[in-house]
Amino acid sequence: xxxxxxxxxxxxxxxxxxxxxxxxxxxxxxxxxxxxxxxxxxxxxxxxxxxxxxxxxxxxxxxxxxxxxxxxxxxxxxxxxxxxxxxxxxxxxxxxxxxxxxxxxxxxxxxxxxxxxxxxxxxxxxxxxxxxxxxxxxxxxxxxxxxxxxxxxxxxxxxxxxxxxxxxxxxxxxxxxxxxxxxxxxxxxxxxxxxxxxxxxxxxxxxxxxxxxxxxxxxxxxxxxxxxxxxxxxxxxxxxxxxxxxxxxxxxxxxxxxxxxxxxxxxxxxxxxxxxxxxxxxxxxxxxxxxxxxxxxxxxxxxxxxxxxxxxxxxxxxxxxxxxxxxxxxxxxxxxxxxxxxxxxxxxxxxxxxxxxxxxxxxxxxxxxxxxxxxxxxxxxxxxxxxxxxxxxxxxxxxxxxxxxxxxxxxxxxxxxxxxxxxxxxxxxxxxxxxxxxxxxxxxxxxxxxxxxxxxxxxxxxxxxxxxxxxxxxxxxxxxxxxxxxxxxxxxxxxxxxxxxxxxxxxxxxxxxxxxxxxxxxxxxxxxxxxxxxxxxxxxxxxxxxxxxxxxxxxxxxxxxxxxxxxxxxxxxxxxx
Amino acid sequence: xxxxxxxxxxxxxxxxxxxxxxxxxxxxxxxxxxxxxxxxxxxxxxxxxxxxxxxxxxxxxxxxxxxxxxxxxxxxxxxxxxxxxxxxxxxxxxxxxxxxxxxxxxxxxxxxxxxxxxxxxxxxxxxxxxxxxxxxxxxxxxxxxxxxxxxxxxxxxxxxxxxxxxxxxxxxxxxxxxxxxxxxxxxxxx
Numbered sequence: 219x220x221x222x223x224x225x226x227x228x229x230x231x232x233x234x235x236x237x238x239x240x241x242x243x244x245x246x247x248x249x250x251x252x253x254x255x256x257x258x259x260x261x262x263x264x265x266x267x268x269x270x271x272x273x274x275x276x277x278x279x280x281x282x283x284x285x286x287x288x289x290x291x292x293x294x295x296x297x298x299x300x301x302x303x304x305x306x307x308x309x310x311x312x313x314x315x316x317x318x319x320x321x322x323x324x325x326x327x328x329x330x331x332x333x334x335x336x337x338x339x340x341x342x343x344x345x346x347x348x349x350x351x352x353x354x355x356x357x358x359x360x361x362x363x364x365x366x367x368x369x370x371x372x373x374x375x376x377x378x379x380x381x382x383x384x385x386x387x388x389x390x391x392x393x394x395x396x397x398x399x400x401x402x403x404x405x406x407x408x409x410x411x412x413x414x415x416x417x418x419x420x421x422x423x424x425x426x427x428x429x430x431x432x433x434x435x436x437x438x439x440x441x442x443x444x445x446x447x448x449x450x451x452x453x454x455x456x457x458x459x460x461x462x463x464x465x466x467x468x469x470x471x472x473x474x475x476x477x478x479x480x481x482x483x484x485x486x487x488x489x490x491x492x493x494x495x496x497x498x499x500x501x502x503x504x505x506x507x508x509x510x511x512x513x514x515x516x517x518x519x520x521x522x523x524x525x526x527x528x529x530x531x532x533x534x535x536x537x538x539x540x541x542x543x544x545x546x547x548x549x550x551x552x553x554x555x556x557x558x559x560x561x562x563x564x565x566x567x568x569x570x571x572x573x574x575x576x577x578x579x580x581x582x583x584x585x586x587x588x589x590x591x592x593x594x595x596x597x598x599x600x601x602x603x604x605x606x607x608x609x610x611x612x613x614x615x616x617x618x619x620x621x622x623x624x625x626x627x628x629x630x631x632x633x634x635x636x637x638x639x640x641x642x643x644x645x646x647x648x649x650x651x652x653x654x655x656x657x658x659x660x661x662x663x664x665x666x667x668x669x670x671x672x673x674x675x676x677x678x679x680x681x682x683x684x685x686x687x688x689x690x691x692x693x694x695x696x697x698x699x700x701x702x703x704x705x706x707x708x709x710x711x712x713x714x715x716x717x718x719x720x721x722x723x724x725x726x727x728x729x730x731x732x733x734x735x736x737x738x739x740x741x742x743x744x745x746x747x748x749x750x751x752x753x754x755x756x757x758x759x760x761x762x763x764x765x766x767x768x769x770x771x772x773x774x775x776x777x778x779x780x781x782x783x784x785x786x787x788x789x790x791x792x793x794x795x
Numbered sequence: 796x797x798x799x800x801x802x803x804x805x806x807x808x809x810x811x812x813x814x815x816x817x818x819x820x821x822x823x824x825x826x827x828x829x830x831x832x833x834x835x836x837x838x839x840x841x842x843x844x845x846x847x848x849x850x851x852x853x854x855x856x857x858x859x860x861x862x863x864x865x866x867x868x869x870x871x872x873x874x875x876x877x878x879x880x881x882x883x884x885x886x887x888x889x890x891x892x893x894x895x896x897x898x899x900x901x902x903x904x905x906x907x908x909x910x911x912x913x914x915x916x917x918x919x920x921x922x923x924x925x926x927x928x929x930x931x932x933x934x935x936x937x938x939x940x941x942x943x944x945x946x947x948x949x950x951x952x953x954x955x956x957x958x959x960x961x962x963x964x965x966x967x968x969x970x971x972x973x974x975x976x977x978x979x980x981x982x983x984x985x
Binding site for chain 1: 806807808819820823828829830831832833834835840841842843854855856857858860861862873874876877879880895896897898899900901902903904905906907908914918927936
């Protein structure tokens with residue numbers, strides 16, 4: 219037997235792509251999918267990139283597939299919305315080289331703005347979806363997906379969830395298969411999706427679905443375990459693990475393919491059990507279809523459409539078991555916060571002081587919405603800060619947004635924010651845009667992007683000049699200011715918000731976690747000078763705490779030496795050490 | 796053998812992932828089936844983080860649920876209190892005697908609970924250690940989590956040699972010696 223290793227779900231997805239002979243991988247980072255690409259770079263046989271957004275990543279993979287090469291795109295669930303345009307039409311075009319998209323959902327919202335279910339998107343796009351339930355299957359299902367893709371001339375989605383992507387399990391390693399590139403044949407009827415051609419392809423998509431409904435009944439990725447037939451459970455993915463834990467005596471149909479559904483297999487299983495349950499996280503995608511075939515089943519009437527499941531939840535719901543546990547203690551929450559030394563804190567402290575509201579965006583700086591900063595009023599999706607501020611202005615007039623700004627990070631600005639800025643210029647907006655440029659994609663763990671000068675594979679490359687880019691789309695006033703130069707920044711913001719033109723302020727300072735070298739400068743409080751006024755605590759730095767005797771102290775294991783606290787102090791009591 | 800459930804809780808940035816990697820290497824080396832579940836992304840930014848480790852003949856669920864943990868390793872006191880109801884009645888809890896105020900406490904919207912260790916001791920066996928002080932004495936405050944792990948190791952079935960060999964394979968080469976010392980310190984603390 220070959221070697222067994224412990225692998226994160228995302229690491230196993232990457233290994234699966236490698237073993238399947240995948241040659242091109244494109245992605246945009248997003249929790250919980252980021253580590254797929256970060257692991258693919260271990261395999262030199264695969265070209266791998268961070269694209270500026272998910273739409274671009276999907277199109278890169280589609281292009282590679284059309285020319286006959288096995289290609290992968292990976293992203294989080296909301297990223298699939300951005301990539302929906304190429305995906306829906308790639309469904310019509312089909313593939314030449316296998317095309318697989320790994321999409322990671324986030325039940326429980328560990329790091330996302332919504333809890334949407336990728337299976338619903340895939341149904342609309344008429345694309346098959348496979349759903350593994352542990353790391354070993356994560357690898358195997360990706361391999362199966364590539365074969366399926368080529369056999370049925372379709373892109374295939376492999377759906378993950380946070381719990382699968384971020385759990386480790388044992389994986390048996392295999393070798394990379396030697397896949398020859400398919401020859402590219404010029405074929406407008408297949409690859410040029412204009413109305414006349416697309417009509418023909420749509421017919422093929424429908425017959426492909428019909429074929430899959432039948433053929434999938436025999437796919438080895440579906441398994442049936444008959445035990446006591448009083449209870450039968452249809453499930454898939456991570457919920458399968460909870461079902462096995464909670465209902466070891468039940469008969470289980472574990473679906474490896476969840477779109478389209480293997481109808482005969484399901485009907486056969488349903489006919490053999492007394493009470494049928496459908497146990498799936500998020501939306502009742504399987505349940506509603508099964509019920510539409512006239513099969514009686516219990517699902518969301520006893521289980522929730524929100525959050526993650528667990529074995530105890532299933533024990534309670536299915537068996538009515540009372541599980542006696544000690545109650546949780548009612549104690550203070552520990553929400554995520556901006557790190558000590560984070561440059562965003564400096565910008566937000568100024569906005570708070572000036573009583574300016576922010577149309578926010580997606581990234582660490584979304585945390586500016588919570589106490590004690592509380593300056594971010596809205597967060598919608600990647601890039602929406604600039605465009606939604608523009609919408610506010612058009613709704614209420616330019617004077618209405620004189621105490622508003624848009625805040626957006628460097629990565630998010632390049633993702634889709636640039637389009638919004640172009641629109642603001644084109645349609646004569648006057649908003650103020652703060653680009654919080656920390657030289658990285660911070661929240662997802664420091665990925666490079668088009669303005670960092672480095673590719674995913676570690677090569678040096680051209681770095682987009684954000685200032686020039688803003689000027690190129692027509693912004694006349696662009697200021698580049700150090701994020702910790704609070705005086706200059708405050709003055710510039712004050713003038714910008716009342717100006718009758720667009721002003722872009724690029725507040726620059728690297729993410730506090732980016733520089734891994736030891737901290738050389740720290741701050742400490744001179745207790746004799748300190749008046750205990752608490753001004754230094756206003757920015758909400760986690761390294762500063764108030765002792766019970768009223769003394770305010772800076773924790774030397776946490777301070778990153780940004781000096782923002784010293785900047786707040788009116789009594790010269792905070793000094794660098 | 797019945798599946799064993801270990802939990803590691805702390806504050807994002809305290810190094811829970813290193814500890815779980817060591818535990819993973821240890822259990823797989825002993826021939827068990829094993830699953831680990833971690834927290835990445837936003838929650839890691841100074842938030843409450845929890846890692847689950849389960850090992851046995853066959854492990855299905857990757858998470859540990861309320862009332863199931865055999866050993867709870869807590870790198871911070873408030874986090875110990877937050878997750879203590881995950882412990883089995885006869886489970887052991889190892890607590891690093893450190894207080895990190897969460898933001899609601901920093902801004903005065905909530906109070907950091909008093910007498911956390913006394914509170915937990917009412918229902919459970921508690922082993923506490925000021926691991927940061929101990930680690931500073933060893934010469935590197937960052938190895939505090941391996942000291943805590945050493946104490947937890949007293950309540951698990953693996954030999955000291957098995958632990959040390961996995962630590963050697965898991966931590967960066969430059970820090971092998973100090974991490975081994977840190978583990979021994981914890982392992983021998985009574």
